[in-house]
Amino acid sequence: MNVYDPNEIDLTPYLFFTGKGGVGKTTTACATAAHLADQGHAVLLVSTDPASNLQDVFQTSLSNKPVAIEGIPNLSVANFDPVTAAAEYKESVIAPYRGILPDSALENMEEQLSGSCTVEIAAFNEFAHVLTDKTIKSSYDYILFDTAPTGHTLRMLELPSAWSQYLDENTTGASCLGQLSGLGDKKDMYAHAVETLSKKDLTTLILVSRPQASSLIEADRASQELSQLGIMNQLLILNGLLEGADDALSSAIISQQERDVKQMPQQLQSITQYAIPLRPYSITGIDRLRAFLTDKPVEAIQMNQSVTPSATLQDMVDDLIQSNKNIIFTMGKGGVGKTTVAIQIAQSLVQAGKQVHLATTDPANHIHLYLNDTDKLTISHIDEEKELADYTEDVLSKARKTMNKDDLAYIEEDLRSPCTQEIALFRAFADIVDRADEEIVVIDTAPTGHTLLLLESTQSYAKELERSAGEVPISIQKLLPRLQNPDETEVVMVTLPETTPVYESMRLDEDLTRAGIAHSWWLINQSMYAADSTHPVLRARAENEVQWINRVADLSDGRFATAEFTPEFDTALTK
Structure with a gap:
């Protein structure tokens, strides 16, 4: 596999970097932008990632307007905040209805527009402007985007009903309808942007992944979704390949990486692949940015930070018992x-x-590989695909009775959104939680605060309109108050000691707080600092974790535990 070198690739004018959180999208996009600018090209780098750390990378204050980067001639950077844009957009949609619709309807509208889908639309609004602005196009040789739009967002933009002015007269089921209400004047701009994305001579989709099973699965999903929309010009970058084992941990990591890359999904195997070695440093400052795509050694920065002592996983369990x-x-x-x-x-x-019941969306035969035989632990497997299919058909069967073909197509696309999947699984979770009267129930993956509030507001709205179709099942109505009881429920926030996972966990934390869901414990998983490796690269990575361990300590008010890095955890649970 060739090492990633922009000089050796025939790059198009528009470059979109995508991948799951924490794989190094921002770092790779920034290093590519700096490299192209150093070659004398006029370059614009745009980020719409809510967890973006562009300001830290360039050590420059950024805004939604291009800022010239001192020390890198020819490079300008813009950092859009889609969360703020989504909040402003949400208010612009709801404001005309204040004083006209009842409060319950307004609450439902507000929650409809509080999810990740609305943030995606707000982000794409920025993408579309940059993609279609003739002045911007003529000013730069290359325009790079940190974080590409999802296939779900692009498909929704192509549907006629997505542009209707009604917000949520729909009562066929709790969903994410309404994100595009009021954007009819931008339909032509969006259509032009989607067309640009599909042209091979203009756009390249750069899939960034760690050499780990879960990251590769996410890259494969994005690749397939966007291929179906005609975005065929794709590259795969494997970021973080470890080289030169010198202890048991580094040997295990290299073995795991080789195995996962060899077993990567078929779709990815057909894409041209490049590698970036695991670097012993975090990317802050121009010198490190320029060194990232080279073998140039970088002087270590002494963090001079002591790590906040944490509890262990067992300490956390003891507290849950007590x-x-x-x-x-x-x-x-x-x-x-x-x-x-x-x-x-x-x-x-x-x-x-x-006495414990463990419920998970992971295949049950895999779970058994990790469990000792015991008569005190029962297991149930929530079949994610089946639950989603059943819920989708339930909603569509009601919609078919009243909706035309275009509206039905919008409902079908809306049902592919992330919150729909959560709602489908939530129905299954509700039945399992009923077991908590007799035993402790441990459930892998909780619904987000947005999903809970969406269900709650939909229930109120349905009652106000006296329509039965949108009612929330009794089991879920019972469950909401139970999850808000801190004497009975605990949501353990699991994160990694890295920039993006911590920022994403912060947003989840805010969602849960907004919904009144009981949560106090955080767990920092897969900590290299706790693993105590002798490998120089891994030791340096461990030192970089200190700032994020301390950040979680602050966020959790000291109620956090740490689990050390284990290279096998990712592979085994995603086979």
């Missing part, structure tokens, strides 16, 4: 290890003599 929690969720973004943490919590509870 506080008599009987509903325990593990929650976090994909790839942080929610499933393994749920298993470890369940095992520790059983060892303490508790």
Whole structure:
């Protein structure tokens, strides 16, 4: 596999970097932009990633207007904040209805527009402007985007009903309808932007992944979704390949990386691949940025920070036992290890003599590989695909009775959104939580605060309109108050000691707080600092974790635990 070198690739004018959180999208995009600018090209780098750390990378204050980077002639950078843009957009949609619609309807509208789908639309609004502005196009040789739009967003933009002015007269089911209401004047701009994305001579999609199974699965999903929309010009960059084992941990990591890359999904195997070695430093400052795509050594920066002492996973379990929690969720973004943490919590509870039920969306035959035989632990597997298919058909069967073909197509696309999947699984979770009267229930992956509030507001709105179709099932109505009871429920926030996972966890934390869901414990998973490796690169990576461990210590008010890095956790649970 060739090492990634922009000089050796025939790059198009527009470059989109995409991948799951924490894989190095921002770092790779910034290093590519700096390299092209150093070659004498006029370059614009645009980020719409809510967790972007561009200001730290360039050590420059940024805004939504291009800022010239001192020290890198020819490079300008803009850092759009899609969360702020989404909030402004949400208010612009809701404001005309204030004083006209009842409060319950306004609450429902507000929650409809509070999810990740609206943030994606706000981000794409910025993408579209840059892609279609003739002045911008004529001013730069290359325009790079940190974080590409998802296939779901692009498909929605192509549907006629997505542009209707009604917000949520829909009562066929709780969903994410309404994100595009009021944007009819931008339809032509969006259409032009989508067309530009599909032209091979203009746009390249650069999939960034760690050499780990879960990251490769996410890259494969994005590749397939965007291929179906005609975005065929794709590259794959494997970021963080470890070289030169010198202890047991580094040997295990290299073995895991080689195995996962060899077993990567078929779609990715057909794409041209490049590699970037694991660097022993975080990317802050222009010197490190320029060195990232080279073998140039970089002088270590002494952090001079002491790490905040943390609890262990067992300490956290002991606290859950002492506080008599009987509903325990593990929650976090994909790839942080929610499933393994749920298993470890369940095992520790059983060892303490508790009767435990473990529920997960992971295939049950894989879960059994990690469990000792015991009559005190029962397992149920929530079949994610089946639950989603059943819920989708339930919603569509009602919609077919009243909707035309275009409106039905919009409903079908809306049902592909992330919150729909959460709602489908939530129905299954509700049945499992009923077991908590008799045993402790540990559930892998909790619904987000947005999903809970969406269900709650939809229920109120449905009652106001006296329509039965939009009612929330009884099991879920019972569950909401139960999850808001801190004496009974705990959501364990699982994260990694890295920039993006911590920022994403902060947003999840805000969602849960907004919904009144009980949560106090955080778990920093896969910590290299806790693993105590002798490998020089891994030791340096461990030192870089200190700032994020301390950040979680502040966010959690000291109620956090740390679990050391284990190279096998990612591979085994994603086979």
